[in-house]
Amino acid sequence: MNPAFDPFNRLCPSRTVLDTIADRWAVLTLVALGEGRARFGALRERVDGISPKMLTATLRALEADGLAARIPVAGGVRHVDYELTALGRSAVPAADALVTWARGHTAAVLDARKEIS
Numbered sequence: 001m002n003p004a005f006d007p008f009n010r011l012c013p014s015r016t017v018l019d020t021i022a023d024r025w026a027v028l029t030l031v032a033l034g035e036g037r038a039r040f041g042a043l044r045e046r047v048d049g050i051s052p053k054m055l056t057a058t059l060r061a062l063e064a065d066g067l068a069a070r071i072p073v074a075g076g077v078r079h080v081d082y083e084l085t086a087l088g089r090s091a092v093p094a095a096d097a098l099v100t101w102a103r104g105h106t107a108a109v110l111d112a113r114k115e116i117s
Contacts, residue, residue: 017065020061020062020065020067021065021067021091021094021095023058023061025047025050025054025055025058026058026061026062026095027095027098027099028047028050028095028099029043029047029050029055029058029059029062029068030062030067030084030088030091030092030095031092031095031096031099032046032047033068033082033083033084033088033092034084034089034092034095034096036083037071037081037082037083038081038082038083039079039080039081039082040052040055040056040059040079040080040082043055043059043082059082062088065087066085066087066088067084067085067087067088067091068082068083068084068085068088069082069083069084069085070082071083
């Protein structure tokens with residue numbers, strides 16, 4: 001951990017990092033890519049409900065932050081695969097922990113929502 005960065009400070013650039021990796025689609029895309037290299041269509045199938053436009057924006061943001069990379073694939077049809085960089089792989093445990101927490105606590109959260117409404 002770098003004590004020079006404090007995301008609780010509104011001027012800290014670490015907040016821009018959180019903007020990317022704390023996004024629902026980014027979390028799910030990180031976990032999906034944590035399973036291995038994938039084509040755009042496979043990612044779209046894995047991350048059910050994401051639109052092509054949002055997946056493109058998510059992949060571009062992850063790529064811009066050095067978390068994912070486009071890998072050109074040789075062959076008759078030009079296409080690319082996406083895979084995590086070393087930096088991206090280091091974010092997978094945190095993203096996976098959020099997904100695991102959501103799976104394990106959704107019922108309790110839904111119950112709490114019922115009590116309030």
